Amino acid sequence: MAHMTPTPVLDPSDDKTMVLNMGPQHPSTHGVLRLLLEIDGETIVRMMPDIGYLHTGIEKTCEAKFYQQVVPMTDRIDYLCPMTNNLAYCLAVEKLLGLEIPPKAQWIRVMLNELTRINSHLVWLGTHAMDIGAMTVFLYCFREREDVLRLFEAVSGQRMMTSYFRIGGLALEPPLGFFDRVKSFNDRFPANIDEYESLLTSNPIWTGRTKGIALLSAEDAIALCATGPTLRASGVDVDLRRDKPYSGYEKFQFNVPVSNDGDVFARYVVRVQELRESQKIVKQALEGIPEGPVKADAPHVVLPDREKMKTQMEALIYHFKIVTEGFTVPEGEVYMPIESPRGEMGYYVVSDGTAKPYRVHMRSPSFANLQTLRKMCEGRLIADVVAAIGSIDIVLGDCDR
Amino acid sequence: MALEPTITDIEQLKDRPELARLLAWNAGAITGAKFDRNELTIWVDRTGLREACLTLKNDPQLQYNALSDITCVDWYPKAPRFEVVYQLFSIPNKNYLRLKVKISGEDASLDSLVPIWSGADFFEREVFDLFGVRFDEHPNLKRIMMPEDWEGHPLRKDYPVEGYR
DSSP, X not given: OOTTSSSOSSOOSSTTXXXXXXXXXXXXXXXXXXXXXXXXXXXXXXXXXEOOTTOOOHHHHHTTSOGGGGHHHHHTTSTTOHHHHHHHHHHHHHHHHTOOOOHHHHHHHHHHHHHHHXXXXXXXXXXXXXXHTOHHHHXXXXXXXXXXXXXXXXXXXXXXXXXXXXXXXXXXOOOTXXXXXXXXXXXXXXXXXXXXXXXXXXXXXHHHHHTTOSOOOHHHHHHTTOOTHHXXXXXXXXXXXXXXXXXXXXXXXXXXXXXXXXXXXXXXHHHHXXXXXXXXXXXXXXXXXXXXXXXXXXXXXXXXXXHHHHHOHHHHHHHHHHHHHOOOOOSEEEEEEEEETTEEEEEEEEEOSSSSOSXXXXXXXXXXXXXXXXXXXXXXXXXXXXXXXHHHTOOHHHHHO | OOOOOOBOOHHHHTTSHHHHHHHHHHGGXXXXXXXXXXXXXXXXXXXXXXXXXXXXXXXXXXXXXXEEEXXXXXXXXXXXXXXXXXXXEETTTTEEEEEEEEEOSTTOEEEOSTTTOTTHHHHHHHHHHHHOOEEETOTTOOOSSSOTTOOSOTTSTTSOTTOOO
């Protein structure tokens, strides 16, 4: 991060080029991303992303918290997909503990994760289209996003920083009528996707701004550690939900959209298809919710129900111990990768046998995917930078942590 | 789902294709192995890291062609102080593998993986920034998260959570 020093990091290599500073307060950078562009006329000769403006030291903070206190920290990393981060962290600690999660909790986790993907992709689609000049799509996308946020609010009491998953299951049973509300949203959502597509997919201005722009080959995408839709739009068929199933994803039927074109349009098509697939997964999840508890039977880890805590001595003791001293986790380390809307979200958690994690590292997809931007933009026109940034769908909170 | 006991004996693990391939390449460079919670970890000598990655990447069966993550763990005050952690992923086989390199606090440096995966760039800069581990031959080893004039490396265990006052 070079923003403390006023001198540009990039020096013009000869007299023909100049350095242009873009960001960190540029509306199309989706947060605070600064790009240094060395340009020759309208062509980008070199590009250097400058990040770190949102670095809050979450990894360091986690080391000073009990395991269960880390969950709210994970929301704040990627504020567009809080549930995905909650899930990745909870799965990592559950793997360290060797804890089995009841099927109903797994099922609801999958359902909420797909709603999170819908939420995140809607924000991406709206802002990406607005960056390129299609204002209307933004309004439609945020209309549906509002519905999803209301569902999150119903289930967790919060619209964005949900912290709904707990180590060992869920915080609470979903409220009465929640599944009906999800169903009512999910049933009308395909028509909404058609609506977005009717505004964009065959719109000549949209295709003109996106087809053949910001190309990325499969070899480059792999070498640059790209994951998620950015990688799949370059023709590499990887989706951790299918390839490394977690939280019961193996029980769901869905397709993994892949495109071989590797341009902005391909990334758009892949993500819009993913919206449809997520809708299908939510539908399957609604149809087969198993009966049973939503918390694992592990009294030393999972907080007891309020009712039990007030009537049973044992439960009160466990409650007191978990809240005041946390719970210990056996020594070891795990790397838990899951498929977030942006790509591979991996939590590397090291335990030294105490009640606080020795190290928590988040492998965030935005951080790795941002590296592809240079490859996409160098030698291309400056007007396409905005389209390229939108197409990799970065969240700077996720990037800087 | 009770925890299986951890296996740390190389002899017991040498049937694993990843470890067998690395032992065939250079048994002297493999300093340890662990199989715990269904995850395989192999410790590699710091001089052999780049070649070990190339061996795993170019092997026609294993095909560890993608780098998922690079991070570091500070074991201060134990020695050797740092453990740099690499997560490799095989896209054709959908397998993960963890490589680890132990390095001392006095001479915290090792080979950069940028020549193999250009995406190692940001990850290595992050480890350099937050832990102070140097990566030789890295094209642009500068701070990435903290300001350029920042003192110290925040994720080191001897760096207080509230920062230096």
